[in-house]
Amino acid sequence: MRELSYRDALNEALHEEMTRDPRVFVLGEDVGRYGGVLQVTRGLLDKFGEKRVRDTPISEAGIMGLAVGAAMTGMRPVAEIMYIDFSALAMDQIVNQAAKAHYMFGGKTRVPLVMRTQGGGGRGNAAQHSQSLEMWYVHVPGLIVVQPSTPYDAKGLLKSAIRDDNPVIFIEHKLLYNTAGPVPEGEYLIPIGVADVKRLGNHVTIVATSRMVLFALEAAETLAEQGIQAEVIDPRTLKPLDLATIVQSVEKTGRLVVVNEGALTGGFTAEVAARVQRAAFDWLDAPIMQVATEDVPLPYNGRLEFEAIPSVQDIVLAARGALYWNAG
Amino acid sequence: MNLSRDQLVDLYHRMWLIRYFDEAARALFMGNMLRGTTHTCTGQEAVAVGACAALRRDDYITSTHRGHGHCLAKGGDPRAMMAELLGRVTGYCKGKGGSMHIADLDLGILGANGIVGGGIGLATGAAYSADLRGSGQVVVCFFGDGASNQGILMEAGNMAALWQLPIIYLCEQNQYAEFSPSRPFIAVERLEMKAQAFGMPGLTVDGNDLLAVYQAVRGAVERARAGGGPTFLVAHTYRIEGHTVGDPLTYRPKEEAALWKSPERDPISRFGRRLVGELGFAEADLESLRQKARADIDDAIAFGKASPEPEIAALWEDVYA
Ligand SMILES: Cc1ncc(C[n+]2csc(CCOP(=O)(O)OP(=O)(O)O)c2C)c(N)n1
Ligand SMILES: [Mg+2]
Numbered sequence: 213m214r215e216l217s218y219r220d221a222l223n224e225a226l227h228e229e230m231t232r233d234p235r236v237f238v239l240g241e242d243v244g245r246y247g248g249v250l251q252v253t254r255g256l257l258d259k260f261g262e263k264r265v266r267d268t269p270i271s272e273a274g275i276m277g278l279a280v281g282a283a284m285t286g287m288r289p290v291a292e293i294m295y296i297d298f299s300a301l302a303m304d305q306i307v308n309q310a311a312k313a314h315y316m317f318g319g320k321t322r323v324p325l326v327m328r329t330q331g332g333g334g335r336g337n338a339a340q341h342s343q344s345l346e347m348w349y350v351h352v353p354g355l356i357v358v359q360p361s362t363p364y365d366a367k368g369l370l371k372s373a374i375r376d377d378n379p380v381i382f383i384e385h386k387l388l389y390n391t392a393g394p395v396p397e398g399e400y401l402i403p404i405g406v407a408d409v410k411r412l413g414n415h416v417t418i419v420a421t422s423r424m425v426l427f428a429l430e431a432a433e434t435l436a437e438q439g440i441q442a443e444v445i446d447p448r449t450l451k452p453l454d455l456a457t458i459v460q461s462v463e464k465t466g467r468l469v470v471v472n473e474g475a476l477t478g479g480f481t482a483e484v485a486a487r488v489q490r491a492a493f494d495w496l497d498a499p500i501m502q503v504a505t506e507d508v509p510l511p512y513n514g515r516l517e518f519e520a521i522p523s524v525q526d527i528v529l530a531a532r533g534a535l536y537w538n539a540g
Numbered sequence: 541m542n543l544s545r546d547q548l549v550d551l552y553h554r555m556w557l558i559r560y561f562d563e564a565a566r567a568l569f570m571g572n573m574l575r576g577t578t579h580t581c582t583g584q585e586a587v588a589v590g591a592c593a594a595l596r597r598d599d600y601i602t603s604t605h606r607g608h609g610h611c612l613a614k615g616g617d618p619r620a621m622m623a624e625l626l627g628r629v630t631g632y633c634k635g636k637g638g639s640m641h642i643a644d645l646d647l648g649i650l651g652a653n654g655i656v657g658g659g660i661g662l663a664t665g666a667a668y669s670a671d672l673r674g675s676g677q678v679v680v681c682f683f684g685d686g687a688s689n690q691g692i693l694m695e696a697g698n699m700a701a702l703w704q705l706p707i708i709y710l711c712e713q714n715q716y717a718e719f720s721p722s723r724p725f726i727a728v729e730r731l732e733m734k735a736q737a738f739g740m741p742g743l744t745v746d747g748n749d750l751l752a753v754y755q756a757v758r759g760a761v762e763r764a765r766a767g768g769g770p771t772f773l774v775a776h777t778y779r780i781e782g783h784t785v786g787d788p789l790t791y792r793p794k795e796e797a798a799l800w801k802s803p804e805r806d807p808i809s810r811f812g813r814r815l816v817g818e819l820g821f822a823e824a825d826l827e828s829l830r831q832k833a834r835a836d837i838d839d840a841i842a843f844g845k846a847s848p849e850p851e852i853a854a855l856w857e858d859v860y861a
Contacts, residue, residue, distance in 0.1 A: 241718065242718055242719045242720055245719075245720065245791065246718075246719040246720065246791060249718070249719070267720060267725070268725070269686070269689035269725040269726070270656050270657070270686045270687060270689050270690060270717060270718075270725075271689045271690060271691060272690075273691050274689075274691065297654075297655070298655065298656075301655070301657075301690070301691075301692075335575065335576060336574075336575020336576035336627075336638065337575075337576040337577065337654075338576055338636075338637060338638045338640060338641055338654065339636075339637075339641065339654070340640070340641070340653075340654030340655055340658075341576070341577075341640075341654055506855060506856070507859070508855055508856060508859050509859070511635070511636040511850075511854075511855065512575060512576065512624075512627055512633075512635060512636055512637055512638030512641070513627035513628075513635040513636060513638075513849060513850055514575055514627065515627075515849055515850070515852065516635070516636065516850060516852065516854060516855045519852050519855050520855055
């Protein structure tokens with residue numbers, strides 16, 4: 213199978229969906245002429261013209277507001293918010309408008325929009341450009357939250373997100389754009405709300421999201437050298453969460469490590485742990501281990517930043533902990 | 541003009557400090573010594589230095605992602621700044637902030653900002669606070685032409701005018717916002733016309749003429765201090781370098797930047813010519829000021845490089861007051 217970068221896979225999804233459906237349009241800062249700060253919207257302007265590939269002023273609230281209104285009136289906007297940190301400026305439009313309209317109006321309107329954005333740390337962008345804010349959106353009923361970790365998933369999920377009739381928060385990771393992986397030629401979709409088992413194993417289950425999936429797979433290699441077979445599950449969609457796939461794995465392994473790049477407190481790891489203990493309490497042989505970012509704003513200095521966000525080694529230790537393998 | 545010779549010397553030196561600081565930042569970034577992103581304000585030195593020359597030490601400024609110049613102009617210490625860029629514990633923010641997040645509360649620098657328009661609201665709050673405390677302090681809120689499209693400006697500008705707050709909204713029209721020209725994204729014919737919507741005076745100034753910037757800001761500051769309320773001031777200038785260090789600048793003609801780099805337009809050359817031509821300074825004196833600035837920046841780099849990185853324990857410090 214051909215290899216594509218995460219960036220190009222996303223780009224291809226946009227090209228395909230815009231060709232397929234004239235209601236789909238793209239808007240955001242520098243998405244047109246420049247092709248996107250992360251080059252995900254490259255080539256769209258030439259093919260689809262200015263009205264469907266709209267370079268906007270630096271006005272995040274306006275971008276998301278415009279997307280909500282266009283979605284309510286028959287279009288399928290894909291709005292790019294360059295960093296998830298900047299989505300804070302558009303919070304009302306996302307949380308109070310987009311997420312609520314369908315329910316609040318008794319099902320009379322739909323808001324089929326996608327907010328494409330990216331988050332995550334690891335490259336010294338400091339406190340206002342490194343956050344993992346996915347749980348802000350997971351917390352809001354009415355929103356769907358997607359976080360692909362591979363080029364294959366990125367393409368298939370973006371296409372599904374665009375076709376979905378609900379507002380979808382589609383969160384990429386700034387350190388994944390240059391990663392490459394197999395992406396088949398031709399049309400395929402990945403359903404929203406379905407997890408993927410990225411690696412099979414029967415000693416411990418590791419659930420990880422976004423870039424942490426890559427870390428978890430690396431950790432699994434290390435663990436394998438030590439005789440521990442880890443099963444790695446990527447939920448791919450954080451909301452709705454595919455709990456069944458996780459529980460099925462835990463019923464096999466009896467041990468669970470949850471890894472997420474967001475801050476620990478009130479985070480994804482706690483959410484998964486709560487659900488799994490209720491669904492599979494009798495199957496658990498050890499406390500559920502949480503690996504997440506320290507509860508601090510991300511620092512600029514590299515030493516500090518790498519200490520703050522989860523590392524491969526943190527995951528290895530957590531998995532060993534779940535098996536009571538750590539010394540002492 | 542009410543600037544002393546010593547002050548003029550200081551302003552000239554400060555412009556070179558900024559120029560060399562940004563040159564050093566670029567070199568360090570290209571040499572993989574810096575993390576994240578770094579923005580230079582080369583070509584915009586006269587705005588920062590001219591504006592801050594009209595301020596008292598205890599007056600406030602808010603800055604932007606392109607903030608090295610604002611910070612140095614307000615009296616920032618190049619050593620602590622360079623150490624911050626290098627992520628060292630001796631940096632302004634103990635290495636936790638980096639290029640985009642330098643603050644010095646002792647000098648009234650309420651911080652550079654990674655959020656475009658992020659300083660506008662809090663600058664207005666500082667002006668409100670100065671008014672409440674009756675401190676006589678004034679705020680200069682620096683932001684870009686791109687940032688003028690953020691909604692917060694509409695809200696904060698209205699409040700400042702309503703309550704006649706002592707603040708100058710200083711918009712640097714450097715003609716670019718990230719990787720696009722800024723003009724096509726601003727519907728109003730001239731940016732200062734936005735002031736009308738807020739109900740405050742809207743002025744414009746040649747942002748590459750240091751003394752003109754100084755006079756304009758000084759006028760606004762005097763008015764603000766006397767209780768006359770806010771001003772919206774647009775400084776016309778040009779972003780000579782890329783949006784970030786490493787930007788290949790594929791989206792604009794090379795000749796354009798060359799024009800703005802020329803001595804006719806370069807703000808440092810222009811100020812130098814006035815110092816020599818109208819104000820009786822000797823070329824040699826200016827040259828030695830330039831040399832001194834270069835030496836100051838070399839010293840700052842050496843200081844930063846020699847400084848230690850923070851201890852890991854620092855990660856959990858300063859999360860709460
Ligand atoms: C809220 C927000 N949106 C977008 C960005 C990305 N961004 C950083 S600088 C910039 C352009 C700012 O242009 P302008 O205000 O003119 O300032 P200049 O860069 O010209 O100094 C953009 C879009 C950001 N940092 N924050
Ligand atoms: Mg600008």
